[in-house]
Amino acid sequence: MRDELTAINANRAKSARAGAGLGALNLVLLLAGGLAMAASQWAIFVHAPEEQVMGLTQKLFYLHLPLAWWGLVSFLLAGLAGAFYLAKRTPGWDALGAAALETGLLLAGLALFTGSIWARTAWNTWWTWDPRLSTALVMCFIYAGVLAVRRLDFSFERRASLSAVLSIVAFADVPLVFFSARLWPRTIHPSIVGNGGLAPEMLAVLLFCLAGLGVFWLGLVLLRCRQALAEQRLERLQILNGENHE
Amino acid sequence: MSKIDWLWLGGAAVWLGFGAYLVLLARRQASLERRLAGLETSVRSGNDLPAEES
Incomplete structure (x- = not known):
């Protein structure tokens, strides 16, 4: 017990120094990402040509597309963090996995919402059981389930291991979502990547939006x-204080 | 609603979504720091250590 307390005290100063540095980087990323996203809005309204x-x-x-893509990248990160946690058993990987899961679900949810608005204006319906939409909805439910498991009253090791395994297994749905427009040719969703269907001005705006959201996502x-990490x-x-009952 | 209104709605939803998440994180962080400060103080002072080890 004393050794544990000494270790906590010794790590506290080190963590505080590292935390201050990370905090500054975090703030810079969020501010830069926020500004880039605001600039993206300007580019969307003013610069992007009308289709x-x-x-x-x-x-x-x-x-819609940057939200969806960064959401998928988040789930990839969650799966990788899960694999690294199972291999190394380092709590930091669990924290990264938790962060990626939550951020991914937020982005995927916003992608579904913006997609739904698009569907309402383009196809005159809020929702259709298209393969891309269906697989994306299932993916959101799966990851919401993983987040729910993380809230269960398990010991840290058990919860982290379970979450890592589930994050890896859940990732099986992500390629299905990404490639659904190619796998099911009858989908009403367009396949953007590799089709060369975007005008250069449109592509420039898209890349700018992707980069801006990417910086914000990282923050x-x-x-x-x-x-x-603070929760851990x-x-x-x-x-140590005897409050935990497990 | 006109097409530009739908576009505004989409943009507003994204900003509101991120804003709400950041507010949630800030509230969670405030609660976390309060609990951490209380626990770190009590553990450091040793007042709450189990009897057999203190």
């Missing part, structure tokens, strides 16, 4: 990761 068939509605694409993941410290202190 001939769908008109202004098509501009929702510049919001969010880092912020949530630091918080997850709290749990450890609770055990």
